Amino acid sequence: MAFWAKGRSVSAAASFDLTVKTYAVFEAVSLALDGKTVLDGISLALSERRVGIVGLNGSGKSSLARLLNGLRLPTNGKVRLFGADTVSVAAQLPRHVGFVFQNPDHQAIFPTVEEEIAFGLTQIGHDRTSARAEAVGFLRRHRCEFLADKPIATLSEGQKQLVCILAVLVMQPCILVLDEPMTSLDGLAAKRILQKLQSLDQTLIMVSHDLSALTGFDRILWLEDGRIRMDGVPGDVLPAYAADLDRRAAAEVWEGDGL
Amino acid sequence: MTDRSLVQIAFYAALIAALGLLPQFAIPFLAGVPITAQTLGVMLAGVMLGPVRGALAVLLFLFLVAVGAPLLAGGRGGLWVFASPSVGFLIGWPLGAFAAGLIMRATRRFKVLPSAALAALVGGIGVVYLFGIPGISIMTGLALTEAAIGSAIYLPGDLIKVAITAVVAETVARGLPQALLSRA
Amino acid sequence: MIGRQMTGSSWLHRLPAPVKLLLLVAGGAMIFPVTDRSLLLVCLAAVLSLYASLRVEGLRQLLYLRPLLWLLVFFLGLHGLAGTWETGLSAVLRLLVMVLAANLVSVTTRMDDMINAIRPVFAPLRWIGLSPQKPALAISLVIRFAPVLLFVYGSLSDAYRARTGRATNWRLIAPLALQAVRMSENVAEALSARGGSRGLARCGKDTPQTGRALRLSTNEKG
Numbered sequence: 001m002a003f004w005a006k007g008r009s010v011s012a013a014a015s016f017d018l019t020v021k022t023y024a025v026f027e028a029v030s031l032a033l034d035g036k037t038v039l040d041g042i043s044l045a046l047s048e049r050r051v052g053i054v055g056l057n058g059s060g061k062s063s064l065a066r067l068l069n070g071l072r073l074p075t076n077g078k079v080r081l082f083g084a085d086t087v088s089v090a091a092q093l094p095r096h097v098g099f100v101f102q103n104p105d106h107q108a109i110f111p112t113v114e115e116e117i118a119f120g121l122t123q124i125g126h127d128r129t130s131a132r133a134e135a136v137g138f139l140r141r142h143r144c145e146f147l148a149d150k151p152i153a154t155l156s157e158g159q160k161q162l163v164c165i166l167a168v169l170v171m172q173p174c175i176l177v178l179d180e181p182m183t184s185l186d187g188l189a190a191k192r193i194l195q196k197l198q199s200l201d202q203t204l205i206m207v208s209h210d211l212s213a214l215t216g217f218d219r220i221l222w223l224e225d226g227r228i229r230m231d232g233v234p235g236d237v238l239p240a241y242a243a244d245l246d247r248r249a250a251a252e253v254w255e256g257d258g259l
Numbered sequence: 260m261t262d263r264s265l266v267q268i269a270f271y272a273a274l275i276a277a278l279g280l281l282p283q284f285a286i287p288f289l290a291g292v293p294i295t296a297q298t299l300g301v302m303l304a305g306v307m308l309g310p311v312r313g314a315l316a317v318l319l320f321l322f323l324v325a326v327g328a329p330l331l332a333g334g335r336g337g338l339w340v341f342a343s344p345s346v347g348f349l350i351g352w353p354l355g356a357f358a359a360g361l362i363m364r365a366t367r368r369f370k371v372l373p374s375a376a377l378a379a380l381v382g383g384i385g386v387v388y389l390f391g392i393p394g395i396s397i398m399t400g401l402a403l404t405e406a407a408i409g410s411a412i413y414l415p416g417d418l419i420k421v422a423i424t425a426v427v428a429e430t431v432a433r434g435l436p437q438a439l440l441s442r443a
Numbered sequence: 444m445i446g447r448q449m450t451g452s453s454w455l456h457r458l459p460a461p462v463k464l465l466l467l468v469a470g471g472a473m474i475f476p477v478t479d480r481s482l483l484l485v486c487l488a489a490v491l492s493l494y495a496s497l498r499v500e501g502l503r504q505l506l507y508l509r510p511l512l513w514l515l516v517f518f519l520g521l522h523g524l525a526g527t528w529e530t531g532l533s534a535v536l537r538l539l540v541m542v543l544a545a546n547l548v549s550v551t552t553r554m555d556d557m558i559n560a561i562r563p564v565f566a567p568l569r570w571i572g573l574s575p576q577k578p579a580l581a582i583s584l585v586i587r588f589a590p591v592l593l594f595v596y597g598s599l600s601d602a603y604r605a606r607t608g609r610a611t612n613w614r615l616i617a618p619l620a621l622q623a624v625r626m627s628e629n630v631a632e633a634l635s636a637r638g639g640s641r642g643l644a645r646c647g648k649d650t651p652q653t654g655r656a657l658r659l660s661t662n663e664k665g
Contacts, residue, residue, distance in 0.1 A: 071636055091639075099636035106629035109580075111587045123638040153590055168637065262639045263631040265577055269584035270592075270627040274620065276585065277592040296616070303620060319581055326557040327549045330589070333510060337549030342471065342541040343511060344518060399518045400534035405525050409518065423613050430617035431624070438624040 015089065016082040016096060018174055022047040023203060024068060029077035031063050031226075038063045040226040041077075046205070052214035052234065053207045054241050055223035061179075061207045064223065068177050068205060069097035082174075095124060098168035098202070102180040104160035113139070113155075113163050114148040120170040138170050158189025162196065169200070178206040182213060211238050264312055267440065271308055271316035272323070275300030279332040295332035298417060301352045302383035302424040305359025306375045307431065309441035314357040321349060347394015351387035358382035363441035371439065375428035379421040384414070449504065453497050455551040460560035463548045471541055480529075483536040490543045497551070504550050511542060558582070580640050584630070595622050 024046040031039040039060045055061045066072040067079050070090035079086045086093060101107045110116045114135050121131035121138075139145050144166065152160060161181060168176065178197070182190040194213050197204060208214055220237035222230040230237050279297035300320075305313035320330065329336035341349065359382025366374040388410060395406040432439045449456075455463075477483060494501045515535045522531025549557075558579075565575040599615045599622075634640060 069636060071632060094636055094638040099633075101629070101633055101636075103629065105591065106626055107633040109587060109630065109634060110583050115583070120637060123642045125642075152587070171637065260577065260640075261631075262634045263628070265581055265640050266584060266627045266631040266634060267624075269581045270588060270623050270630075272581070272585045273589040273592050274623050276589040277596065277619075278616070280589075280593060281596060296613075299616065303616075307620065307624075319578070319585060322561075322578075323582060323585060326561065327552070327554050328586070335510070338467065338545035339508070339511075339542040339549060342538070342545040344514060344538065395518075398534070398538060399522075400527070400530045401518065401521055402525065402527075405521050409521050423616065427617040427620055431620050434617075434621050435624060438621065 015084045016092070017084075018082050018096065020083055023082055023175060025078075025080040026067075027078045027080070029067065029074045029079055031060075031067065031072060032075045033063070033072075038226050039067075039074075042226075042228060043077075044221070044228070044231075046219075048218035049203050050217040050219070051203075051205045052217040052220045053205065053223065054209075054211065054214070054220060054237070055229075059223040060226040061223050064221075065099075065177050065179050065205065065207050068175070069093050069099045071099065094173075095171060096173055097175045097177060098171060098173035100161075100165050100168055100176065100178040100181050102183050104157065104164045104184070107164045108152045108160065108167070111151055111153075112148075113144075113150050113152060116152060116163055116167045117170050120167050124171050135170070139166070142166055142169075156189065158185050158192060161185060161189070161193055165193070165196065169202070173202060175203045175205065176200065178204065178208075180207050180209060182208065182210055211242060214238060267308060268312050268316045268319060271300070271304045271313070272319040275304060275317065275320045276323070276328075276330040279330060280334075296420070297332045298352075298383060298387070299420040299423055301356055301387075302359060302379040302420060303427060305356030305382050305441070306363050306378050306424055306428050307439060307441060308356075308360065309364060309443075310357045310360030312440065313360040314353040317353040317356045321352065344395045344398040345391070346398065348387055348391035350394065351390030354390065355382040355384075355386040358386045360441050363439075367442045370429075371432045372425050372429040376421055376425035379424040383421060383424065384417050449497070449500055449550050451497070451500065451551075453501075453551065455493070455497065455547065458551075460552045460556040463552060464560055467544055467548050470544060474537060474540055477537065478530075478533045480533050480536060483533060483540060486540045487536060487543075490540055490547065493547055494543070504546065505543075508542065508546060515539070574641065576642075577640055588626070588630075591626070592619065592623055595619060595626075 022045050024044070026042045026044040029039060029042045030037065038058075042064065053061045053064060063072055067074060067086065068081065070081075070086045070093035073079075073087050073090060081089070081093060081097060108116050110119055114132065117135035117138055118126075118128075118131040121134050122128065126134060136145065136148050139148050144162065147155070147159065147163065152163065155163065161184070165176075165178075165181070176197075181197075182193055185193060190210070190213070197206070198216065204217075206214070206217075214220060215234050215238065217234050220230075220232065220234050220241075221228055222237050222241050230240055275297060278300040279295055281296055301317055304316045307313070308316060324330050324336045324340060325338060327337045331340060340346070359378040362378035362381055363374060366377065388407075392403060392406045392410050395401060395409060396403050399406070401409065428439065437443060474483075474486060477486075494505060497504075515538060519528075519531050519535050522528055522534075552560075562575070565578050568575050568578070596615065596619050599618055603615055
């Protein structure tokens with residue numbers, strides 16, 4: 001028994017039920033950061049395969065996303081993932097809920113692509129040698145074998161983000177949460193990443209400022225000031241959100257927007 | 260140790276490395292003795308991260324130097340630097356960072372600027388020279404006083420670095436107060 | 444990041460790293476009390492012939508130690524001023540032998556082998572409840588982010604120049620330190636999002652592949 005596994009609750013992992021259709025449930029969730037309320041009384045049940053989250057900066061989108069994989073724990077209320085309270089299973093959550101950040105430079109930890117991928121494998125219990133071999137095989141299956149030996153610093157922005165996504169996918173999560181994954185990319189790279197994401201079997205929950213990326217999604221949440229302003233299919237929510245942006249822009253008032 | 264501490268330690272070790280590699284700071288001072296920003300990184304590690312994390316950041320950096328990463332100013336690295344006359348200074352670095360961190364913590368009621376200056380002066384010069392000068396003496400056979408006179412050529416540069424450390428700490432504390440982890 | 448390691452497969456390369464390190468430590472301990480100049484000269488000749496056994500490439504390694512030469516001349520000068528010229532000469536000879544021997548081990552040992560050889564030093568970390576895996580992760584992080592911080596410094600100095608027209612300035616160290624802190628917060632969060640430095644339940648017993656990283660990154664960039 002590795003000593004660092006000590007104190008880790010083994011039974012907590014058992015309380016996940018990965019077969020439930022409604023994978024995430026928020027029960028009157030509030031979150032305060034540094035004394036400031038960023039989410040306020042959110043209640044939700046998510047069962048869709050493709051969920052988009054839109055809203056202005058500071059509306060609570062990123063915090064909502066972070067609640068899904070235990071990076072943040074609710075101040076009040078409960079978040080349940082696969083039936084388990086995230087407070088009690090936070091340490092196991094990254095195994096089932098992958099998280100991709102906006103800036104790949106802040107996310108890739110290792111000097112080379114192969115190690116970055118292998119890290120995810122050692123995280124889920126592979127030993128060093130098998131992780132190395134398995135990482136190369138994984139890259140090959142995703143037709144990215146050519147990246148294996150490359151130092152991450154030399155990749156294009158799109159390739160970096162792709163590596164970050166693969167590094168999370170290699171841990172075989174059921175859900176992939178993405179916080180503005182295309183914001184730092186050019187148009188072509190963004191399209192490619194979106195295609196890649198759409199092709200995945202995993203459930204996707206994506207925060208995005210690019211509304212066109214979310215048109216094919218099953219459900220859109222529109223957040224405003226820490227609450228859900230609107231919740232529905234893209235055909236309803238996205239035009240309403242876009243109209244609201246136009247209305248605010250036309251008002252040309254910078255104060256009071258929290259900017 | 261939390262993930263956060265681990266990453267902070269690694270980032271300060273990387274910062275010490277980056278500062279040593281900046282050619283801009285190699286001011287030709289007093290007949291070509293190189294003045295680099297590297298010891299500035301050592302002082303900053305203690306002042307910013309506090310005693311334990313600061314010392315660990317310096318140790319991590321020195322470990323990489325020992326295994327051959329050319330991270331010391333001028334692209335030096337490898338085991339030989341630990342067999343050179345400067346070895347005492349290298350030993351003094353983590354201890355100096357530790358002392359600087361302790362002083363930051365002990366003077367937390369004071370303003371950042373004087374507190375950081377004191378910490379960098381005592382830790383980054385006092386403690387580092389306390390090990391560095393005997394190191395020279397042992398390695399070169401010079402008497403302690405001669406070794407001290409020989410080391411004095413670094414003093415003006417190091418005093419400048421103390422001032423810079425204090426200003427940097429004060430600036431960082433204004434820009435992002437929680438970044439001053441030595442007082443958090 | 445370039446290491447000074449020589450590529451090659453000479454007998455010194457093939458010698459296991461722990462053996463080389465032990466020989467180095469033992470040799471250093473033996474030579475340290477020696478003051479006899481002729482004996483030290485013999486040792487120096489022996490070390491130099493080891494370099495010569497690596498042929499031209501080996502002798503070229505000596506050039507990298509030129510900065511040290513000036514330092515030794517400086518110390519010799521101090522000895523001269525103090526009238527202890529002879530002690531100084533012995534000390535300088537001894538230093539040369541030790542430095543050259545240590546450097547020889549460094550240039551003929553790959554960084555990952557060196558780390559593996561030194562790894563047992565981390566074992567005591569277990570006693571204070573730390574994972575020996577953490578230093579390996581920390582090493583990877585330094586190698587990954589030292590160039591990133593240099594890049595950040597470059598961007599800062601560009602921005603500074605664009606507004607002031609002046610060359611770079613030590614003032615940029617403060618924003619560099621700030622950026623480093625901010626970036627470290629993001630990296631720490633991303634690390635936690637993937638299970639953190641402790642790994643997830645049923646963690647493997649081995650460490651991440653740090654050694655390989657070092658080798659690759661040393662081969663990188665000419």
